[in-house]
Amino acid sequence: MILVAGSTGVLGSEIVRNLLARGEKVRAMTRKTSKPETVESLRRAGAEIVVADLKEPASLPAACKGVDGVICGVTSITTAQPGDSFAATDGKGTISLIDAARKSGVKKFVFVSFDADRFPDAPLPRAKRDVEKHLEKSGLDYTILHPSLFFETWLSPMLFADPVAGTARVYGKGTDKMRYVAVADVAELAVQSLTRPFASKATIPFGGPERISQRDAVKLFEDAFGKKFDIAEVPEEALEAQWKGAQDQLQKSFAALMLGVARGFDTGTEPPFEEFPMRMTSPREYVRGLAKHG
Secondary structure (H helix, E strand, O other), X not given: OEXXXXXXXXXXXXXXXXXXXXXXXXXXXXXXXXXXXXXXXXHHHOOEEEEOOOOOHHHHHHHHOOOOEEEEOOOOOOOOOOOOXXXXXXXXXXXHHHHHHHHOOOOEEEEEOOXXXXXXXXXXXXXXXXXXXXXXXXXXXXXXXXXXXXXXXXXXXXXXXXXXXOEEEXXXXXXXXXXXXXXXXXXXXXXXXXXXXXXXXXXEEEOOXXXXXXXXXXXXXXXXXXXXXXXXXXXXXXXXXXXXXXOOHHHHHHHHHHHHHHOOOOOOOOOOOOOOOOOOOOHHHHHHHHHHHO
8 A cells, every 4th residue: 555645736736647557555645625626536546535634743653554565755835735734744744644554554644845955945845854854763674865856847837838819938048958857757766766776775867867957958949849939038137126125935945946047957867767767758758748738
């Protein structure tokens, strides 16, 4: 039995689907406040549903009972609910889950994080670092994954390119090369990490199969959608001012992430294909897929 924490999110639901396709028994961790239609979709797919909350440590032992492995892709940056915070949910909450997993005899814990040291200080990177340190000292066999920027987030209409409006937003100079990666590929690597010897007690940075810049990505959108995009320049200095001036934890974290992108965030490494046999989605394939289905 594999427990997936964050199962109602974009990454978590893909991890559940991947595990079920492999014939694994999956327990999807949901909250009382999770969308009923999302929970029902997980149930129909074949997952066992358990209701638990990272902010309620007493609810976690039951979620971990009889579980062999845990994959945690929790982040409240896009799914925050009343009472959530990066410190309480992404930080202390995930630490509570690690402790519950250890006490329940879980054999493996896979934590999908990111390289927080490549971003300015903010509540979200701070929480991720705290969890990683705790997991490393927990005594559990673990894998910490540091994927690069998700296509689905960092090439989205909200943060980057809007094909309908024909607009794009470039952070900083936009010429640094980065390995954008597909959510499905992160899910595949997370699932493989449960059993691959290479992933035992390891932190693994990785990105997609190609390095492209933000401006390269704009060109991919223009080619795929057959039109020019108007580019809005977001200077690094403006992002730094936003980061320094932000008082709200969400604004502070988002500003830190955007500033990291402006400064050329990347994992700096190719995917370890020899250890994780898989075919990854290229940026061109991803953007062409958007144009085809859009």
